[in-house]
Amino acid sequence: MNLKKEDYPVTVLYDFDLGEFSPKERSVARKVSDLSPMFHDKAATEALIKQGDPLVYEIFYYGFKTSLSDMALGTTRIQPGKVGDEYYMTKGHFHAAENQPEIYFCVKGQGNLLMQTIEGEFLAERWKVGTISHIPPMWAHRVVNTGNEPLVFVASYHLSAGHNYGPIEEKGFRKLLVERNGKPEFVLNEQWK
Numbered sequence: 001m002n003l004k005k006e007d008y009p010v011t012v013l014y015d016f017d018l019g020e021f022s023p024k025e026r027s028v029a030r031k032v033s034d035l036s037p038m039f040h041d042k043a044a045t046e047a048l049i050k051q052g053d054p055l056v057y058e059i060f061y062y063g064f065k066t067s068l069s070d071m072a073l074g075t076t077r078i079q080p081g082k083v084g085d086e087y088y089m090t091k092g093h094f095h096a097a098e099n100q101p102e103i104y105f106c107v108k109g110q111g112n113l114l115m116q117t118i119e120g121e122f123l124a125e126r127w128k129v130g131t132i133s134h135i136p137p138m139w140a141h142r143v144v145n146t147g148n149e150p151l152v153f154v155a156s157y158h159l160s161a162g163h164n165y166g167p168i169e170e171k172g173f174r175k176l177l178v179e180r181n182g183k184p185e186f187v188l189n190e191q192w193k
């Protein structure tokens with residue numbers, strides 16, 4: 001076996017409190033403006049962007065690519081907050097590779113995992129610290145922070161899974177998670193047809 005540099009074992013440290021890997025590899029930050037097609041209240045979205053365009057979530061990735069494999073870990077930290085009555089959330093995506101699943105592990109905070117097939121079958125899982133969800137291939141996935149502190153989760157996937165944001169940008173998930181009388185509640189998404 002002719003080992004290359006990337007074929008050797010790698011160990012990283014994960015900070016459960018911060019929700020970051022050490023050493024950090026790559027990161028992405030998404031603000032309200034990056035999610036403007038996703039939030040249903042367009043006036044509230046515009047107003048927040050004008051008021052400084054707050055941070056909604058950050059993702060830190062760690063890829064463990066070798067000559068023969070492409071496992072990766074990602075961790076996402078969603079801030080607490082709302083756009084109008086809709087809680088802060090991730091954009092949500094399908095995988096570009098249709099045979100690729102993913103595992104999500106909630107390590108801080110509380111919220112919901114929303115999942116949906118392209119035909120519109122919708123499922124939501126309530127999340128608390130310790131919840132682990134398996135997202136099978138062909139299910140879009142989005143995480144919503146309904147708590148008062150950051151929601152942090154770890155994702156395990158293959159780099160070859162890729163992202164397909166199109167269908168979610170276009171019409172979103174079948175249901176929105178909004179605050180009603182101080183509590184999270186699902187309502188039908190008018191944009192979804």
Ligand SMILES: [Fe+2]
Binds near residue numbers: 093094095102141157
């Ligand atoms: Fe994914």
